[in-house]
Structure formats: structure tokens, C-alpha cells
Amino acid sequence: MANKIKCLVCDLDNTIWQGTLLEGDELHLRPGVAEVLAELDRRGILLSIASRNDPSDAQRELQRLGIWHYFLLPQINWGNKSESLAAIAKGLNLALDSFAFIDDQPYERAEVTHTHPQVLCLDADSFATLPEQPEFNPEFVTSESAQRRQLYQLDLQRQGAEEDFSGPREDFLRSLNMEFTIHPANREDLQRAFELTVRTHQLNTTGKTYSYEELEAICQSPNYLLLMAELSDRFGPYGKIGLALVELCPEYWHIRLLLMSCRVVGRGVGTILLHRLLEAAFRKGLPVRADFKENGRNAMMLTTYRFAKFRTIQRDDDGMTIMEAQPYGLPPTPDYVRLRGGFAEENYG
Amino acid sequence: MSKINEAVRGFLAGLCDVDSLSDDDDIFAGGFVNSLYLVQMLNFIQSEFSIELDEDDYDMANFRSLNAIETFINEKQKDQQ
Structure with missing residues (x-):
């Protein structure tokens, strides 16, 4: 390709x-x-x-x-x-x-x-x-595609505001009025979900891409949870910037893919999706497993898992590492972000 | 100022205003440094001080401040000698 x-x-x-x-x-x-x-x-x-x-x-x-x-x-x-x-x-x-x-x-x-x-x-x-x-010729042209220029223009305005801001960085983040929304993917999200798996390399745990049809099947399966993350702030929307694909096994949850657009780097929101996911599993008393595969650019994600107390339990010949985190008390969402939506975790697993 | 403190400050100088960073300040939560640089900092620490991180070392408490980093490196070097 x-x-x-x-x-x-x-x-x-x-x-x-x-x-x-x-x-x-x-x-x-x-x-x-x-x-x-x-x-x-x-x-x-x-x-x-x-x-x-x-x-x-x-x-x-x-x-x-x-x-x-x-x-x-x-x-x-x-x-x-x-x-x-x-x-x-x-x-x-x-x-x-x-x-x-x-x-x-x-x-x-x-x-x-x-x-x-x-x-x-x-x-x-x-x-x-x-x-x-x-x-x-991108494989899909989504509503996000047509807005992409405006989304980047907003990012550039934010960068300008950040450079002009003097004072602690947390105060700057607070001044953004960020809102982070997590919700289970619906049919309209699937093209964007596919696009994210293809476009995201740095903040991507496996680099595995899923076709539209695969994502559609996953979306309908009771054994999987596909979550989308959106971010907005006082400048406007960032769009749908992250996703998590989780297999719900009886004894544990397994994160098959976790990714975030590099557009939100530096916003202090990178771990929110992971932490909320862990929280939902831990509340059921379940450990969480995660796949990680190095692609030369995604070391950040391995570090993210390690700091979230994931430890390697298996290493396959093809370079896939499986990690596991046992339940522990999670840090609260940073107070400069308002968390919205979520997912009714009692319906899963 | 210790050698370790000086070396880590030297590394951070490329990323933030180290002069206003006190030895106990929270480097990441305080937002002096964005977390994407955390990976670079860990690589720097491993090569500069010839230590290898185990998975159990990945605890923010070890890297939160200049003082925490110094304590961590000293102990790690003792263990690996």
C-alpha cells in the first residue's frame, strides 16, 4: 500500500x-x-x-x-x-x-x-x-477529514495561546476548559475508528489496523468493547482523538488496541481513557491485560502501560508482548479536565 | 549541586526553564515537562548513569522530582554494582 x-x-x-x-x-x-x-x-x-x-x-x-x-x-x-x-x-x-x-x-x-x-x-x-x-486517496473520507484543516487551525491557535501564557502550565491547562468524553462506538464512528488505526503511529500500542467490517463485527459483539474518546476546549473541538478496543474475557479484560492522536500530546489527558477503563475492570475485581507491539515510534505507549503498573507476562516470537495489571487504586482524573459520558460498564463482562 | 542533579538539569534544560525548577518540584504534574519527554528522560538516565530499568522501577514516585531521581539512581547504581 x-x-x-x-x-x-x-x-x-x-x-x-x-x-x-x-x-x-x-x-x-x-x-x-x-x-x-x-x-x-x-x-x-x-x-x-x-x-x-x-x-x-x-x-x-x-x-x-x-x-x-x-x-x-x-x-x-x-x-x-x-x-x-x-x-x-x-x-x-x-x-x-x-x-x-x-x-x-x-x-x-x-x-x-x-x-x-x-x-x-x-x-x-x-x-x-x-x-x-x-x-x-485516503481509504475513507469522514466528516473528520473535511474538518481537518479547521481542527489544525484551532491547534495552531492553542499553540499560540500556550506560548503567550506565562505562569504554571497547570494554570494554562485549567484555562483551556477541557472536556473529555468517552463513549462506546456506534456505527457512525466506525470509519473514524478505522482512520485512527491507520493514521496513528506514535501513540499506538500495537499498530494493528482493523477493517471497517472487522470493527463493525467487534461493535456488535457482546465480547468486545470499542470506546471512542473526544476532546474539546474553549477554542473548539479536537474531534475524536482516541480509541480503545477491549476484549471482555470472563477472568480479565484484554486491551487489544489503545491509541491517541498525537494532536493531544501535551494536554495532560493521555492516560484518562486508560485509567477509566482500568477503573471499570478493577471495580469488578478483574485484572486487565494489554497487547503491546513495538513499531519503532511507540515507546511512549509501553512507558504508559508500565507506569500504569502493567507487567510483562508473555512475549511472543512475533514481537507481541502481553502485559497485565492487577487491581489497585487509580489516581483521580486531573482537575483541569471535565470528564463526560463514560460507559455503562455494568453492561459489560 | 551533585553530579546527578547537574546532569539531569542539563538534560531538562532543553525542555523547560530549569532555573525556576527547585529540587523538590514535581517535574511532570507541575507541567514543567510534557510527558512525551518522559521516554527521552528515561533513556537519558539509563545511558548516562549506566543503569537498566526493571518494570518495577516504572513508578512515578521514582521520577517525580530532581531529588527523587537522584535517590533512585543512587540506589539503582548500588544494586547493580
Whole structure:
């Protein structure tokens, strides 16, 4: 399967528009560009810019052409494009192997490839056909996809507010007015659940993906619990940002998959879903088991399990580790988050 | 300031304002450092002080503050000698 692109970074001169801004050309959009931008945006592929130009002149032209609003963290400066890509990836908290870069200049593409070989570099000639390429075709386009740009824009506002905030970090978290909601997945959540298993790598305990049909079967089975987590704060929603897939065995609960979107890193909410799940099982006097499989980027999740008192009970040849936690008293949910929803755990197990 | 305290402060300097961090401050709950860096800090501690963490060492009480980390490392080094 081709690596799906999460963010496309575009050059401007002779890529987005015909002509060179610096030379005072009359600029117009290249054929198909407006449609491609709208379509990729609808699919939840983020758009940004790496262009060597004067930032205010370029912004004015992009506004005149009616496409300025599509772009997150546009990098319009005189620096290297490889540095611009690194800045965008850092700002969006995404790995560069999910980035594509499109530019008409072979030199610029070579410069980016040299520093970031994992970035897919494309010639501007292919712009109009991007939506047909497999890398730009997510398996599902969910309501979350179409909102993704706005969700990231809210994140960027939050980052700004965080940088401006002086005082203890807990006070900042408190000022966000966060609300964390846990609820059992319903049919409308399944596409998003699938999307989360495919898109999430860092905060993912096994990396195992489940097809829509598998998730649907799991959802209907009395032996499984599929929980979705949502977060919102005073800026707006983060969307559905986490899930837990739990097998309800008579003697214990078994967390087959636990994941969180990296968009909520630093919000102090990472362990809420796990703790509430443990609490529900422990209340029944049941221990909880969990699968963990290393993917090179998810050490954080192993550490999360270990700090939640999970201990290894079995290690399989294929790299799967099974851990177990015996009932103990759990810490309360941090007071800067309001917990909503939950799940009627008496109905399970 | 002990060697251990100095080394851990050196590591944390890249992540937060260590000058305003006192030796008893809660590094994570107080929010000086976001928990994603916890993994990096554990890796740093293991390589810098040549110790290996067992699963039972994964207790926040061991890593909560600079003083707690220092106590933990000292004991760990004693055990592993």
C-alpha cells in the first residue's frame, strides 16, 4: 500500500500560479489547481507552502486568487525549502514521511530530497492529476477529514495561546476548559475508528489496523468493547482523538488496541481513557491485560502501560508482548479536565 | 549541586526553564515537562548513569522530582554494582 500523504507542501511560482511574482508577471492559477486544492482539502489532506518570495506580496496574491485560506503555516521566505518543510512538520506535529512536496524546479526538489529522502517530491506538471494518485486517496473520507484543516487551525491557535501564557502550565491547562468524553462506538464512528488505526503511529500500542467490517463485527459483539474518546476546549473541538478496543474475557479484560492522536500530546489527558477503563475492570475485581507491539515510534505507549503498573507476562516470537495489571487504586482524573459520558460498564463482562 | 542533579538539569534544560525548577518540584504534574519527554528522560538516565530499568522501577514516585531521581539512581547504581 502506498504511504498516504497527510500534508502537501506547494511551491508558488509556476506551480500554483503561472508566472514569477518577483518579476512582476501577471499571475493566474495554473489549470486545475483550484479544483485540486478544494478536493485535497475535502479529503483531509493538509496544504502548506514553501516558496522563496516576499511573504506579504505572496499573501496578497493568494488572497486575490481566493486560495489563501487553504494553507496552514505557509513558509514564504528566502531560506531553504528543506528547512521550510521541517518547520511545517514540526508545527503540525506530523512526521515527514507523510509529506509530499510539489515544485517545478528540479533543483528545489533535489534539495528537499537530499535532506528529507522520506518526502515524496513531485513535479508541478503532475498537479492536476494528484487526486488520482493512490498516495492522495485516503481509504475513507469522514466528516473528520473535511474538518481537518479547521481542527489544525484551532491547534495552531492553542499553540499560540500556550506560548503567550506565562505562569504554571497547570494554570494554562485549567484555562483551556477541557472536556473529555468517552463513549462506546456506534456505527457512525466506525470509519473514524478505522482512520485512527491507520493514521496513528506514535501513540499506538500495537499498530494493528482493523477493517471497517472487522470493527463493525467487534461493535456488535457482546465480547468486545470499542470506546471512542473526544476532546474539546474553549477554542473548539479536537474531534475524536482516541480509541480503545477491549476484549471482555470472563477472568480479565484484554486491551487489544489503545491509541491517541498525537494532536493531544501535551494536554495532560493521555492516560484518562486508560485509567477509566482500568477503573471499570478493577471495580469488578478483574485484572486487565494489554497487547503491546513495538513499531519503532511507540515507546511512549509501553512507558504508559508500565507506569500504569502493567507487567510483562508473555512475549511472543512475533514481537507481541502481553502485559497485565492487577487491581489497585487509580489516581483521580486531573482537575483541569471535565470528564463526560463514560460507559455503562455494568453492561459489560 | 551533585553530579546527578547537574546532569539531569542539563538534560531538562532543553525542555523547560530549569532555573525556576527547585529540587523538590514535581517535574511532570507541575507541567514543567510534557510527558512525551518522559521516554527521552528515561533513556537519558539509563545511558548516562549506566543503569537498566526493571518494570518495577516504572513508578512515578521514582521520577517525580530532581531529588527523587537522584535517590533512585543512587540506589539503582548500588544494586547493580
